Amino acid sequence: MEIGIQDSGQPMRRIFGPIFVVTAAMFAAAPYLIANAPYESTMGLVQKIFYFHVPSWFAMFTGVFVAGIYGAIFLFRGDPKADRVASSAAEIAVLFGLMGLVTGPLWGRKSWGVWWQWDAHLTMALLVELIFIGYLIVRKYGGLGSEKLSAAVAIFGMANIPFVYLSANIWRTLHPPTSVVPTLPSAMGGPFWFCVAAFMLLFAVLFMLRLQLENQRAALDALYLEEE
Amino acid sequence: MFARIALLVLRKDVAIEVRSREILYTTLFFAVSCVLVFAFALVREGQVAEDVPAGILWIAIAFAGTLALGRTFERERYGETIRALLLAPAPRSAIFVGKMLGVVALLVVAEVLLVPIVALMFDAGGLFARPILFAGLLAAGTIGFSAVGTLFAAMLMRSRTRDVLLPILLYPITVPVIIAGVRGTAALLQPAPDEAMAEMWLGILVSFDIVFVTLALWTFEPLMTE
Numbered sequence: 375m376e377i378g379i380q381d382s383g384q385p386m387r388r389i390f391g392p393i394f395v396v397t398a399a400m401f402a403a404a405p406y407l408i409a410n411a412p413y414e415s416t417m418g419l420v421q422k423i424f425y426f427h428v429p430s431w432f433a434m435f436t437g438v439f440v441a442g443i444y445g446a447i448f449l450f451r452g453d454p455k456a457d458r459v460a461s462s463a464a465e466i467a468v469l470f471g472l473m474g475l476v477t478g479p480l481w482g483r484k485s486w487g488v489w490w491q492w493d494a495h496l497t498m499a500l501l502v503e504l505i506f507i508g509y510l511i512v513r514k515y516g517g518l519g520s521e522k523l524s525a526a527v528a529i530f531g532m533a534n535i536p537f538v539y540l541s542a543n544i545w546r547t548l549h550p551p552t553s554v555v556p557t558l559p560s561a562m563g564g565p566f567w568f569c570v571a572a573f574m575l576l577f578a579v580l581f582m583l584r585l586q587l588e589n590q591r592a593a594l595d596a597l598y599l600e601e602e
Numbered sequence: 603m604f605a606r607i608a609l610l611v612l613r614k615d616v617a618i619e620v621r622s623r624e625i626l627y628t629t630l631f632f633a634v635s636c637v638l639v640f641a642f643a644l645v646r647e648g649q650v651a652e653d654v655p656a657g658i659l660w661i662a663i664a665f666a667g668t669l670a671l672g673r674t675f676e677r678e679r680y681g682e683t684i685r686a687l688l689l690a691p692a693p694r695s696a697i698f699v700g701k702m703l704g705v706v707a708l709l710v711v712a713e714v715l716l717v718p719i720v721a722l723m724f725d726a727g728g729l730f731a732r733p734i735l736f737a738g739l740l741a742a743g744t745i746g747f748s749a750v751g752t753l754f755a756a757m758l759m760r761s762r763t764r765d766v767l768l769p770i771l772l773y774p775i776t777v778p779v780i781i782a783g784v785r786g787t788a789a790l791l792q793p794a795p796d797e798a799m800a801e802m803w804l805g806i807l808v809s810f811d812i813v814f815v816t817l818a819l820w821t822f823e824p825l826m827t828e
Contacts, residue, residue, distance in 0.1 A: 515763045
């Protein structure tokens with residue numbers, strides 16, 4: 375019996391092993407690199423959380439954009455494969471978003487003296503996280519046609535990002551400006567970009583696992599239908 | 603053709619509403635109750651903090667809007683008229699615009715009542731100091747909120763859990779409208795109204811409207827196709 379869905383998973387399965395090994399090695403090496411990076415002059419030790427905090431946002435926004443773009447592809451082409459990609463990406467985006475939302479206040483408590491501040495980055499991150507938790511809720515409890523509904527949530531959520539950022543930014547701001555990243559001293563920049571790469575690979579690993587699960591679920595459904 | 607269909611759908615909704623007045627009365631009463639609840643929470647010794655009236659006004663609009671959106675489509679679902687509406691040989695986007703205008707009209711009526719109440723109860727006469735700018739903020743905010751809301755309410759008609767999903771999805775996405783509306787209104791309520799600030803927020807609202815009305819028109823057709 376031929377099920378097309380499984381075939382499309384083959385190339386992904388072949389690269390999965392190497393990527394998994396590289397990711398594991400990078401995460402094993404990351405603590406050494408972070409420990410050896412210079413101390414930031416005003417924040418000291420607590421600034422080290424930055425090496426995991428910012429990359430988790432990079433990974434989250436990758437997930438958000440993948441979900442938004444594949445949501446649009448699903449909506450206009452009706453391709454169930456695109457829906458599986460979008461929903462897998464959205465779920466992982468929520469996971470990385472939670473990581474960012476946990477590490478952020480820990481850092482903020484030490485460097486700003488408060489757990490939470492309504493500044494532009496935090497507000498935007500929180501809202502995008504909420505929108506994508508909404509996405510998952512819709513998929514779980516939305517019932518019939520929730521794939522399309524969630525695709526619209528992803529598209530609208532993605533389009534919303536600049537507006538939330540802009541309005542929260544004018545409203546109030548306290549966060550280190552985004553422009554701090556390109557101007558990092560190289561001794562800090564090296565470990566930082568290393569961590570970004572490690573998080574992106576982790577994203578890819580989780581995403582492939584999740585997509586594989588979704589593909590197998592679809593294949594199983596197809597087999598059930600054939601039996602009946 | 604497009605405008606004619608949109609107006610026909612709007613006329614249908616207005617005609618039903620004029621006869622029953624169900625959504626109008628419930629929405630208005632709900633909006634006023636909202637204002638009162640917030641008043642009890644936020645008024646201290648007869649006084650409110652500086653930006654509170656603007657916040658209460660916009661929260662009442664958002665809450666009442668959610669209620670109106672749910673009821674508008676519940677009526678279509680209950681009468682099983684949405685199928686007939688979608689089967690009509692008309693561009694789906696025109697139907698969307700018609701439904702959206704109906705929601706906008708309801709909210710405008712609610713605002714006509716809410717604004718004087720807020721102004722009166724919280725001593726916020728400043729709301730009328732720059733009427734055109736304030737009306738612009740209200741109009742742009744209402745259109746943005748209704749565009750996103752109409753699309754999601756229409757999609758959710760098929761869902762069993764529509765009552766709870768609508769606010770869950772709608773509020774995070776319309777947060778820019780709330781921030782811009784509240785900040786713009788608060789700028790006008792200052793002792794010396796900050797017109798430049800209000801105009802800037804109005805600009806943000808208008809760009810939000812352009813982006814989200816376009817997106818809603820673009821996605822309504824594939825979303826409503828079974």
